[in-house]
Amino acid sequence: MGLSxxxxxxxxxxxxxxxxxxxxxxxILFSFQLGNRPFATPDEGRYVEIPREMVATGDWVTPRxxxxxxxxxxxxxxxxxxxxxxxxxxxxxxxxxxIVIFATxxxxxxxxFGQSIFDRVTGLIAAGVLATTALYxxxxxxxxxxxxxxxxxxxxxxxxxxxLYKPPSQARRLWFxxxxxxxxxxxxxxxxxxxxxxxxxxxxxxxxxxQWRLLMPVYLIGCCAVFxxxxxxxxxxxxxxxxxxxxxxxxxxxxLRYTTTIHARYKPVWFFFPITLVGLLPWTTFLYTxxxxxxxxxxxxxxxxxxxxTAWILLFxxxxxxxxxxxxxxxxxxxxxLIGHSLSQAYLSSSRTIFYQxxxxxxxxxxxxxxxxxxxxxxxxxxxxxxxxxxxxSSLFLAHGLLVILCLKRHAIKTAIASIGVTAAIMTIIxxxxxxxxxxxxxxxxxxxxxxxxxxxxxxxxFLTYYxxxxxxxxxxxxxxxxxxxxxxxxxVEDTTEWMVNEDAFLQQxxxxxxxxxxxxAIGRLHDLEVFKQKHPDFHYKVVSVDxxxxxxxxxx
Numbered sequence: 001m002g003l004s005x006x007x008x009x010x011x012x013x014x015x016x017x018x019x020x021x022x023x024x025x026x027x028i029l030f031s032f033q034l035g036n037r038p039f040a041t042p043d044e045g046r047y048v049e050i051p052r053e054m055v056a057t058g059d060w061v062t063p064r065x066x067x068x069x070x071x072x073x074x075x076x077x078x079x080x081x082x083x084x085x086x087x088x089x090x091x092x093x094x095x096x097x098x099i100v101i102f103a104t105x106x107x108x109x110x111x112x113f114g115q116s117i118f119d120r121v122t123g124l125i126a127a128g129v130l131a132t133t134a135l136y137x138x139x140x141x142x143x144x145x146x147x148x149x150x151x152x153x154x155x156x157x158x159x160x161x162x163x164l165y166k167p168p169s170q171a172r173r174l175w176f177x178x179x180x181x182x183x184x185x186x187x188x189x190x191x192x193x194x195x196x197x198x199x200x201x202x203x204x205x206x207x208x209x210x211q212w213r214l215l216m217p218v219y220l221i222g223c224c225a226v227f228x229x230x231x232x233x234x235x236x237x238x239x240x241x242x243x244x245x246x247x248x249x250x251x252x253x254x255x256l257r258y259t260t261t262i263h264a265r266y267k268p269v270w271f272f273f274p275i276t277l278v279g280l281l282p283w284t285t286f287l288y289t290x291x292x293x294x295x296x297x298x299x300x301x302x303x304x305x306x307x308x309x310t311a312w313i314l315l316f317x318x319x320x321x322x323x324x325x326x327x328x329x330x331x332x333x334x335x336x337x338l339i340g341h342s343l344s345q346a347y348l349s350s351s352r353t354i355f356y357q358x359x360x361x362x363x364x365x366x367x368x369x370x371x372x373x374x375x376x377x378x379x380x381x382x383x384x385x386x387x388x389x390x391x392x393x394s395s396l397f398l399a400h401g402l403l404v405i406l407c408l409k410r411h412a413i414k415t416a417i418a419s420i421g422v423t424a425a426i427m428t429i430i431x432x433x434x435x436x437x438x439x440x441x442x443x444x445x446x447x448x449x450x451x452x453x454x455x456x457x458x459x460x461x462x463f464l465t466y467y468x469x470x471x472x473x474x475x476x477x478x479x480x481x482x483x484x485x486x487x488x489x490x491x492x493v494e495d496t497t498e499w500m501v502n503e504d505a506f507l508q509q510x511x512x513x514x515x516x517x518x519x520x521x522a523i524g525r526l527h528d529l530e531v532f533k534q535k536h537p538d539f540h541y542k543v544v545s546v547d548x549x550x551x552x553x554x555x556x557x
Contacts, residue, residue: 018120019108022127026104029131029425030140033432034100035093038442038469044143045468048095051081052472061237066466067477067499068490071248075234076188077148090475099147103140106151107131110333113158117302118341125417126340132424135279135325136332138431145190146326152186154333156198161305164214173219180223184230191253197330201312208308209301244493252489267323272314275325279332281365282397282424283339285358290338293345306334343417352408355416359404366398389434396426443523446552447473449545450521459499461506463524464532467550470523481506481522507536514540514555526551 039045046065053064063070063078080098088094107127114123130136139147156179163175186194206212239245277284294303313331317323346354369390400423407416450460451474461479462470466487471478482503484491491500501509513520522541524532526549533539540556 014120015112015115018111018115018124022108022111022124022131023104026107026127026131027100029428030100030103030137031093031097032429034096034141035091037092037436037439038444039092039095039472040142040439041442042440042468044095045472047077047143047145048081048085048090049468049472051078051085052090052475054078054082055085056475061234062241065487065490066471066480068487068496069242069244069493070487070490071238071242071245072253072486073145074188074191076185077145081143090473096141096143099143100140102148102151103131103136106136106147106154106333109151109155109158110336113161114337114340116162118337119344121347122337122340122344124340125343126336128421128424129283129339129343130332130336132421132428133279133283133332133336134281134427134431135275136329137428138435139326139329141432141435144326146329149186149190149194150329150332152182152189152194153197153330156182156186156194157201157309160198160202164211168217172217173222176219176223177226180226181230184227187231188234191249197313197316200316201309204312205301205305205308208304209299211301242493248489269318271323272318272328275328276314276331276335279325279328280335280339282362282400282420282427283336285361286339286342286354287335288357289346289354290335290342293342294338306338309334310338347413347417352413355404355408355413358420359401359408362397362401362404364401366394366396366401369394369397385437386434389430389437392430393427396423396430441547441550443467443469443547443550444473446523446545446547446550449552450474454521455518458519458521459509461520461522463506463522464503464528465525467523479506479509479520481524503532503536507539510539510541510555514557517557519554521552521554523550523552525549529553 039048050063050065050070053067054060057064060075060079060082063073063075077098081095084095084098107130110130111123111127114126116123131140159175159178159182163172163179166172166175183194183198206215277287280287291307294307297303298307310331313328317327320327342354345351373387373390400419403419404416407413407419447470454460459479460470460474460476461481462483463481465483466480466485477499479499479501480487481501484500487500490496497505510520521544526546529541529551533541541553542556544552544554546552
């Protein structure tokens with residue numbers, strides 16, 4: 001099992017210094033140029049608008065999106081974001097800070113767990129690996145629930161492992177309470193998924209290692225009390241205020257989301273395999289060595305804990321009928337620990353094989369990245385602005401692969417490892433600079449035009465699509481024309497006909513605005529506007545501004 005948790009001596013001062021150092025570096029890394037792009041749609045628009053409406057209405061129990069009840073997710077992140085909104089206002093940097101904090105906490109926790117079950121060097125390397133993997137870094141700068149819930153799941157499983165090997169004591173009790181609290185906050189962040197990930201995994205691992213006897217005492221009453229004290233109040237309050245909540249939240253958003261294609265997020269069963277491999281860059285090549293190191297020790301609890309954790313995350317989300325890239329995020333902390341341990345062992349044994357394998361893959365990726373966009377231009381799918389960043393990453397990987405070979409020729413393994421870390425850090429800078437060109441076009445510019453010219457009482461309309469950032473940047477409820485989408489359920493339980501309108505109702509209001517001489521500030525896609533004009537020849541409008549593919553238009557007098 002590696003070092004026994006009861007015999008590891010941790011120097012508090014050094015441990016504290018390490019944690020502060022990791023936190024400091026991660027905060028800088030994840031926050032660098034964090035406010036250099038507008039809120040990304042749909043996720044950031046949604047997860048900032050709901051908290052904004054909480055602050056505006058004073059209702060922190062019932063989440064609403066554009067004034068419509070929204071029960072897809074619990075409110076923990078909404079509450080945190082609402083606090084940020086009260087402090088920073090509508091500020092991209094300020095509203096993203098909570099995600100940065102949770103991503104940093106995940107790295108610190110990975111170090112703490114790694115140094116306790118392996119050694120200090122492994123913990124430090126693992127924290128560095130986690131912080132600089134392509135997907136973890138990218139999602140550490142995006143306002144989504146997955147980073148937060150991933151951190152809670154990570155903390156829960158770390159607490160469980162620590163508790164399991166403690167003798168009956170106050171320390172064991174507190175570790176189990178920490179496990180319960182982390183699970184509870186996970187549930188309050190993204191629902192019962194925060195139980196569906198650690199729960200079955202623990203059963204699988206304890207069965208595989210035949211360690212059920214170590215589970216007692218589990219302090220069940222205290223653990224349940226901690227869990228319910230955190231999760232029960234909001235679930236009870238929101239259910240009392242909204243009788244429709246239980247069906248929508250538990251049946252539709254948990255059971256049907258996982259077992260059906262109701263949310264149109266179906267992907268093939270192998271979807272998360274390439275996502276994991278690409279998301280781990282530039283550390284992916286060390287997975288093979290980690291597996292080779294594990295196999296002779298597969299019956300040892302520690303290594304099986306990390307690999308079964310990895311396998312269960314991959315299996316759980318792969319068999320789901322609803323798949324999005326961020327779902328796989330909880331797989332990265334155990335992989336970072338396994339890679340960190342492999343690198344630490346390679347350094348101690350002066351093994352060069354894994355570094356030659358790494359350099360070969362990096363050189364191959366770099367070469368392909370430099371050639372492919374020229375040979376197959378369509379691979380960019382219209383994202384021509386990404387070409388300089390692809391070339392930069394490809395050149396970085398190619399140069400890094402050659403540098404590693406040079407280091408190995410000179411028997412400088414420590415320098416080779418350091419070069420991987422430097423390459424990973426440079427990669428994060430390139431990814432951060434590329435982020436504004438990856439996300440969908442923002443309405444921030446068009447909304448600023450509206451706010452400069454809008455008169456009191458003039459409505460804003462989201463035309464034939466619901467733009468998540470339109471109510472956010474305008475900081476007001478908007479008229480949604482012919483596009484309910486995720487707002488559909490809320491329109492069935494409340495009267496929202498005043499601002500959720502069909503095409504005919506919109507056309508009537510548009511003509512009324514023409515007659516009475518006021519403006520409706522509408523934003524839609526240029527193609528949709530042209531098609532609508534063909535269907536309704538008497539629909540007359542004036543284009544105010546175009547930010548392709550979106551257009552701002554008003555009634556033509």
